Amino acid sequence: MTTVAGVRPRGRVAARGWPRPRIKTLDVIATLWLILLLAFALIPMLWMLSTSLKGQFAALAQPPEWIPSHPTLDQYQTLLSPTGTVGPVFLRYFLNSMIVSLTTTALGVLIAIPAAYAFSRFQFPGRDVLFFAVLVRNMFPVVVFLIPLFILMRALHLVNTHWSLILTYMTFGLPLSIWLLKGFYDNIPEELERAARIDGASRFKAFWLIIMPLSSPGIIATAIYAFIGAWNEYVYALTFLNSESLLTLPVGLQHFFTEFATNWPGLMAAAFIMSVPVVVMFMLLQKQFVQALTEGAVKA
């Protein structure tokens, strides 16, 4: 017995009633959990924002006001205005942080990339050694390096300059960046470069024109990581910098508010401003960051 179907005209779907939506308990639990997580993660930040928009007295009101009844941008204006006593100092801090972070990122990436490539292609000891280096670097109490590093920086006449920070910050992320990027390069087949070299490109050119673009998520992730690390760092900036005019935001923040009785709205506003660049940067580039982590770190 043969049943035959001719060639039917496509696209004709007569759905016999919608598939009944099955509300599974798992979905309900998952949604509740997600809401809980979001609340946990965001309430402190929202409270930060809310406080920053209040006046001094309003901030201390009990019971606490979620949404300020008289929201004011006073604190922000104070912090960000180029005139006055507070503004210029704060803006200076902001600028310093920018300078240090961007330079750290640029240099860090510049150094990590060829190193990672070399580790990947030239058969240096493998990922495990690198990972070990990452761990070791994380394991040693960083605060203790302050002493020898301070002495070192003094010898190099770099104390109280931004370069002392830049140099130090670069090393924070270096092992991890190399490790991540190496993972990326491992996944790119060598045939690509060989083809390019046969076509006449030098090793460097092959790397620059072909391999680099392919590892851009890894590079972006490295850059983000380096930037965020440098932007947020506190202890070394505290130790290495003396001049008011050189301070970065994290240190400057503390400077600000121990002098007066704690101005909570002001503090919150400053914290908020400090957080904006990193959050924005991360939100924009999070896809690359996650991808880099997946490709570089997890495919071990």
Next chain:
Amino acid sequence: MAAVVLDDVVKAFGDVVAVDHVSFTIEDGEFIALVGPSGCGKTTTLNMVAGLIELTSGTITIGGVVVNDLDPKDRDIAMVFQNYALYPSKSVGENLAFPLQMRKVPRAEIEARVKRAAEMLSITQLLNRRPRQLSGGQQQRVALGRALVRDPKAFLMDEPLSNLDAMLRVQMRTEIKRLHQELSTTVIYVTHDQMEAMTMADRIAVMSGGVVQQLGTPNEIYDQPANMFVAGFIGSPTMNFLRGQVGTDGGRTVVHGEGWELPLTDTNSVRARASATGEVILGARHNTMTVLPESAEAGVPARIYTVEPTGDLTYVHLWLGTQQLVASAPGTFRGAANQPIRLEFDQARLYLFDATTERAL
């Protein structure tokens, strides 16, 4: 063991219809193959029977029970996957035992069933190994074993042999067929390899574009293809297709092609005239044509393009007018490129298709 019925099953992913109103019945104990090229909807259909994907509309019945809303584990089916999907952290024995553990079968019985399945598939000596220590063929057997321990209503197989090398594939084909005969199980077997389908199945459903093009026994599919797709998909080398216009020449019905003409027998003439537009496509398998020397009287003139000796047969690639054909000749055939010959068609085994609808005439 049970019968499986698909009734007007549709699966749409947004605007894309992957499975378009598929209906057929698989009898209890039958081995049915779903064949078709990539993307034809066969795996999607299988996954719906398994319960891994939800239907957009229609019903699927297993053993008389409508299973649309049932989880895979409640449908009492077993599945063998293309890349085996063995649990890498478990030993072979643990892999085999797992489905039974999930159903809370008592331990003594688990051991007995695992032993039995292992013996059936000759993998008893592998029970303590890890999947990564096994070869592809061995892994495939373990996958089969995991399905066997269950004694389910139906076995679903998703291209289980595709990852094996050619020799192993032939070997496993016979084993699976033997198992089917021993156990009289209902089997739904998905593959893109028409040879596998032809050799193993009781019936074949050829699918393309989400639609079942034809459902029948291997012989029916081979000898009486319902349309061009089925005709071209089944059989290797592929059937030759020649487009032409139906006309008359001195009282006889003739098909005019690009640079050639073929007079038809009376039976074929009737069929050809059934075409609405008068354009037909002729179908001829390689072994239904004979290559004759130029001096012969029968047949139509053609020219050799190239010759492929395979020892047993020789495949002769020909130009018929501006169209290419492959015919087979005995291994002793000798020919040269550009050599003119005559090609005779066995009209009793000639297929005719309507050029627009592509259906068989």
Next chain:
Amino acid sequence: MSRHRTDYLWVAPALLVMLLVIGYPFVYTIDLSFYDTPPSSANWYFNGVNNYTQILSDPFFWAVTLNTAFWSVGSTVLAFLIGLGAALVIQREFVGRSLVRGLLMIPYVISYVAAAYVWRWLYHSDYGLISGVLYDAYIIDAPINFLDSTSNVMPSLIIANVWKEFPFAMIMLLAGLQTVPQQLLNAARVDGANAWNRFWHVTVPTLRGVIIITSILLFVGNLNSFGLVWIMTGGGPANASQIWITEVYTLAFQSLQYGRASAYSVILFIVMLALGYFYVRALTSGSRNREARG
């Protein structure tokens, strides 16, 4: 097999920087740990292992160790579990998924200085939000002393720390979850495994490597986490929140006992190395044994 000199050029800058900024201080610290460095005099004289013996025989050291253990284990376990839960729920497909993921990462990307101040504000004994809300809802009748109470301070710090850290665990585990083969999960579904069984028998074994890496990085990171605790409590009240790392800082930069601080750090480092080693061995030897038997 010797390679061209130019190959080393690629790695040279990185190695140089790391050598300078990591290697040198490392060696220096170990060296310094054997010296007595009285704050009052400029003379640092060799002390042998005195620093070490002094530290290890000091009961205060063990009190701090207990604190540190509580701090790191507590933070790691909580951050891991919450991160895992977050990863599992983010992994499902839903509208606005990347936005939600990004939002959940915010605690991780902001500075710990900002985080420390926010949480100090939240925990404020007079004006803090947490006390305020609970008081308002009549759950408590007096504001809770979070950071000023010796018994409450560690749990409070841990919560703030976990808040900051769980996104890291989430993102690592999320990446790991992507590597779980869908077909394996399908096979388990057909085999009769419900969601929990699928998680336990398929997902977790696949994730073993990521789990190890994540937990080590978390644990070690926590042991070294200085800024948060320092800004929130400075180790107080009455040393109730003093952990190893803040103790080291106090010794070095407040008591100016560089030698002892260095010795302290070396002890810390050895402990972490040992822990890491045994931890990894414990988690991987299990599987190696099973393989060898087969």
